[in-house]
Every structure is written in C-alpha cells, then in structure tokens.
Amino acid sequence: MLGRIHSFESFGTVDGPGIRFVVFMQGCPMRCLYCHNPDTWSSNAGSEYTAEQVAERALKYKSYFTGGGGVTVSGGEPMLQAEFVSSLFSLLKERGVHTALDTSGVMFDAGNPKKYDGLLKVTELVLLDIKHIDDAEHRRLTGHSNKNILAFARYLAELGKPVWIRHVLVPGITDNDDYLCRLRDFICLLGNVKKIEVLPYHTMGVVKYDKLGIAYPLKDTQPLSAERIANAKEILKIL
Numbered sequence: 001m002l003g004r005i006h007s008f009e010s011f012g013t014v015d016g017p018g019i020r021f022v023v024f025m026q027g028c029p030m031r032c033l034y035c036h037n038p039d040t041w042s043s044n045a046g047s048e049y050t051a052e053q054v055a056e057r058a059l060k061y062k063s064y065f066t067g068g069g070g071v072t073v074s075g076g077e078p079m080l081q082a083e084f085v086s087s088l089f090s091l092l093k094e095r096g097v098h099t100a101l102d103t104s105g106v107m108f109d110a111g112n113p114k115k116y117d118g119l120l121k122v123t124e125l126v127l128l129d130i131k132h133i134d135d136a137e138h139r140r141l142t143g144h145s146n147k148n149i150l151a152f153a154r155y156l157a158e159l160g161k162p163v164w165i166r167h168v169l170v171p172g173i174t175d176n177d178d179y180l181c182r183l184r185d186f187i188c189l190l191g192n193v194k195k196i197e198v199l200p201y202h203t204m205g206v207v208k209y210d211k212l213g214i215a216y217p218l219k220d221t222q223p224l225s226a227e228r229i230a231n232a233k234e235i236l237k238i239l
Contacts (some may be wrong), residue, residue, distance in 0.1 A: 022071075
C-alpha cells in the first residue's frame with residue numbers, strides 16, 4: 001500500500017505527548033484562510049512511500065519515544081488516506097509505539113460513522129482541530145461545513161477515544177468570546193477530551209504562498225495580543 005507524503009519531522013514536540021516522529025500527509029480538501037501549509041493541499045504532490053518504509057523510518061527514533069512519545073500522522077488531511085494510515089499505525093502498534101492522528105475530522109461521514117473504525121482502532125490519541133464552532137463562519141473560514149467535524153467529535157466521545165482539541169485563535173474570526181464560550185460548552189458535553197490547546201494565529205506560512213504564487217487571504221491580519229490569548233485560554237480552561 002502506497003501513501004503520498006509531504007514530509008517528515010524527526011523530533012516533533014508540539015504534535016502530541018512526548019517526542020514524536022511526525023508524518024505530514026499530502027492532500028487536503030479544506031482551504032483554511034490561515035493555513036500555513038498550502039503546499040500540502042494538492043493530492044498529487046509529495047512522494048510515495050509504503051507503510052513499511054515509513055514505519056522503518058520512524059522506528060529508527062524509537063529510543064527517543066520515552067515519556068509518552070511516539071508517531072503522529074498529520075497533514076494535509078490524513079483521513080484522506082485512511083487505509084494507508086491504518087496500515088502504518090498497525091505496524092507501529094505491533095512494535096509498541098504510541099500512535100496519534102492529527103485531523104480536522106472533515107472527512108468523517110455522519111451517515112456512515114463506522115467507515116473509519118479500522119483506523120480509529122489502531123489510533124491511541126486523536127488531535128482534533130476544531131476550526132470554528134459556528135457553521136456559517138466555519139464555511140467562510142475553510143470552505144466546508146463543520147457538521148461532520150462536530151459529529152466526528154461526538155462519535156469519538158461515544159467510542160471513549162482520548163482526544164486533544166486544537167483551536168486556532170484568529171483576530172476577527174475565532175477571537176470572539178461568544179464563539180469561544182460556545183466551543184467550551186460543546187467540549188464540556190463530550191467527556192473524552194484530555195487537553196485543549198489554543199494555538200495563536202501566526203504568519204510563518206506566508207513565505208510559502210509567495211513561493212507558490214498564491215495570494216495570502218489574511219495579509220492584513222496582525223498577531224493577537226497576549227491579553228486576548230490569555231482570555232481565550234481562560235474561557236476554554238475546563239480541564
């Protein structure tokens with residue numbers, strides 16, 4: 001089985017617990033206005049690897065996976081290549097490696113919730129990126145509804161699958177107390193969320209837009225103040 005991969009990171013420290021080997025999959029259906037990896041959008045770019053090749057590459061770093069570390073598969077959107085990720089995670093679990101899936105959940109089909117059960121069975125932690133709690137605003141921000149994403153969050157709760165929620169705080173878009181309170185209230189209903197990460201908006205990906213000849217949608221958006229970041233963390237401090 002071949003997977004199309006954008007890149008690897010050998011010593012990731014912000015993509016799940018401990019030190020992690022991070023696999024960035026190629027391809028993403030969403031077009032988040034603040035996306036800092038537009039080079040992962042295309043499903044035809046990147047390089048092809050077998051699950052065995054990626055597992056072998058990751059296992060070279062197994063000695064560093066102490067303290068809860070392991071392998072995280074991110075993107076792009078890894079659930080676009082769910083069968084490949086499932087094969088990779090199966091190989092890693094056989095070797096006792098912790099597996100984490102960093103996803104937006106946009107591929108989840110609420111009408112066929114068991115479609116991804118094979119992948120979730122070999123996934124020990126889901127890092128779920130909830131882009132916006134309001135559906136209309138989510139469409140403006142990403143080009144997609146959040147209905148399947150929130151349904152995925154509820155399904156993970158039904159399964160009792162450990163989840164970390166990630167939420168990017170963007171001035172004028174998600175930095176809004178009403179939206180943050182609605183997100184908090186939604187998360188409180190789940191029961192399986194182990195951590196909430198507020199990720200402040202940044203412009204480090206702008207250079208990639210320049211290289212790709214793509215106009216950056218939020219070019220006039222300035223980074224948030226420390227006070228607004230602290231405000232969001234306080235509202236979402238429910239664990």
